[in-house]
Amino acid sequence: MTNPTDASGQPPYLRIVAEIRQRIIDGELAPGDRVPSTRQIARERGVALATATKALTTLRLEGLVETRPRTGTVVAGTFAPATPPRKPTTPAPVPAPEQELTLDRIVRTAIAIADAEGLPALSMRGVAARLGVATMSPYRYVPSKDDLVLLMADAAFGEETYPADAPEGWRPRIELGARTLWTLYRRHPWLAQLGSLTRPLMVPNLIAHGEWMLSALDGHGLDPTTLFDIHLLIYGHVQGLAVHLEWEAHAEASTGQSEDQWMDSRAPALRELVESGRFPTFAKVVGSFSEGPDGTDGYDLRLDDLFASGLSALLDGLAPLVEGS
Template sequence: MTKATGAAGGPPYLRIVAGIRQRIADGELAPGDRVPSTRQIAAQWGVALATATKALTTLRLEGLVEARPRVGTVVAGGALAAPARGRPSPSAPDRSPAPAGAPAADPERELSLDRIVRTAIGIADAEGLPAVSMRGVASRLGVATMSTYRYVPSKEDLVLHMADAAFGEESCPADAPEGWRARVELGARTLWGLYRKHPWLAQVGSLTRPLLVPNLMVHGDRMLAALDGHGLDPTTLFDIHVLLYSHVQGVAVHLEMEAHAEAATGQSEDQWMDSRAADLRELVESGRFPAFAKAVGAFEDGYDLRLDALFEFGLKALLDGLTPLVEGPGPATP
């Protein structure tokens, strides 16, 4: 792993900037090529996510990289690169004039709340929610930071807009399946898919202080509608709804946590577990935890934690347990 230290080259983030800048100048990274994400930089250089974020922000302010929705951070079209792999010389960048009569592009005029929100979502998807800032979003859009405040007053409000937009990307179809259980399963899997697509979503809001945004309410309303009409009192109805939502969110929280841990340590989940093999073996062989030792000893290649499978397993267990409550007791056995 490359280590960024300040001993011989100034602050770590400046060494990272210099390294990526050199790759662009050498033609190793051409306009449109993706540059390493915050997490990749943190793992490669052995720095904190904040340092990696500062490095990318510096490159954006220099105009060397830019963000593209659904793509990530790429080398900007105007970035200069040395001749390589048949690429044009940096001494002669493309300065083709705009067509006669065509107005010059004005980022400020083209700015909108939707563009700001979508840009922020792109940052959060690629680099995590802590990487989102009003300044960073403005930099990617090529506008002054204060311009974004005309559309959204703070980062807290921006995050709410981001969550609302993300939850609105998928919804249960109008022709919902028959039966409360099939409809609840569809609703839960729809939410899981959104958390899979945007792992940072699970870090926003909590059960005790829920997100009051319209597009999340749509999912909740449909879940409640699926459970309604079965004679449940209002408290039980909401308890079931909250329990199901907490299962989806509770598993999804670990998607972002694992991505953050991998970036911070530079180790994958398997690599981290391998590095703790001696500690695990000591616990197993201590004799203090017989049930744990027995369970672990039954695996040939170790326990494989798969979040998708765990989500499905938990959803089935919950619905199996809730079925008698929702549908009422079955006929008495003679």
Template sequence: MATQAPPPYQRIVAEIRRRITTGELPAGARVPSTRQIAKEWNVALATAAKALTALSQAGLVRAQPRVGTVVAGRRPPAEPDSTDTGEFTRDRIVRAAIDIADEHGLAALSMRGVAAKLGVATMSPYRYVNGKEALIELMADAAFGDESYPEQPPDGWRARLELGLRMLWRLFRKHPWLAQFNPLTRPLPLANQLAHAEWAMKAMDGHGLDPTTMMNLHVLGYSYVHGIAVNLEREAHAEATTGLSDEQWMDTQASALAAIVESGAAPTFAKTVRALDDGYDLRLDDLFEFGLQPLLDGFAVIIEGGH
């Protein structure tokens, strides 16, 4: 029986690994981009992105802001170490997993990938964490604890609540996968996440609000931040799999959008689009800022009105 050829992405990984381990690609050198891989190996962009994800999980490459994907600082062995060094803890496992999720998204996370990143045997992390689901909970708790509030809060409920919402946005920005975790209707009692709830509720306490209203306002504020942040990882994933920035992707939709505008089916939409002289750039940071003060204005009606 003929041996089945490995998937294309594995052949790409093997070749780039060879270039790294032989020194052809030294530490800090840029590795081929998604588009370059797709062209050199004649594969789809999604396959190229999968190869880069596998290389990152193996600790061979890392993303460097404003540069691209580069060879990791330490040249790794040709294959992951098959022995457990014993020099790692649960915290190191969690932080390695966070690094993978930050760079490639939660879908790219695996216990095998974490072990490869740490250079230990595949089953070693299981001695510290029961499995991927338990690992993600530990990751989320650690990520929510990456920012701390000042010991002396600002004056006034509004300033304090605004600080809390901005803190959540920074955390989701830092860890885009975090917004994909834990459905709103099924919250998990994570200590570090509850610290954010405590901050928000303490800001509203003492204004005559009943418990249900306080809880509703907290959930509404969290949902505002979360509802925008949930698009952060989706945006990164879409760019990685298509090789197109948001602007480039919108360019591919220009003719379809023009057809909708000219169809007469949505006259108000068409009028608005035509009035946008420079087009419309949907930036998530700008959207967060645009809605934050109106949201707090609405809170003020309830909090300061004492209902």
């Protein structure tokens, strides 16, 4: 069995914490700089992924690092080298009196954790630690993590509402509804991971977005099934693209590689497929990205642009059905 401590009797994760902390204090790692990923720490220091994860979690609880979507773990922007970091023995933030704990604070804290670290990082214990209260305190307000996630979703979907004076025409209203949902998914990437078309979330503030979309389509002579099918097609387009926001953020945080870096590392495999002769159209299209007259070098995947162009094409195709009824 591997000895859980080093020669000094210190657990390996604390030694890793101390080394990275010192690099931050010395200014070697400045605010916004990426710190080694869990896989990089595990590979370079010969420790388990769990040990590397525990080290980064400790640094995060000390306030020295933070996890940013699509970036990974970086030095916290609020860190000042002149300020000594908290000791690992007191990792929790400044405690708040138990009497100040409210359901709203619990939900907002949980949302902040999910925004920064992804939904898999969320736990009732973690929420309690972030709030500086006893581990079981949040359970007085919400019975389980599943219930908490539903409250988080409802709160997040409720951050954007619609104007009382709706735009004229079904299409401008649908476009506003779709852009509003995309904005929320952009703000909270984990939202798109919840529910599906077959098992939707039953929370009031998501239904409010559905109400806006359905009311935009109502009054055009569509039968209820067709009307609801169109609503689901539009919602599926928005959510279907939005799921990639969280997937990419999680991939960057876990591998330490940006999207471009990951693609660069797969270049030999891609080249082999292109040069195999088995996929001529694929080879022609992929080859054009590095040979185009506009100086294009590689395909630049832009989810925001795909959302906008896909929505436009979808509404163009639906227009005869909606307006011809």
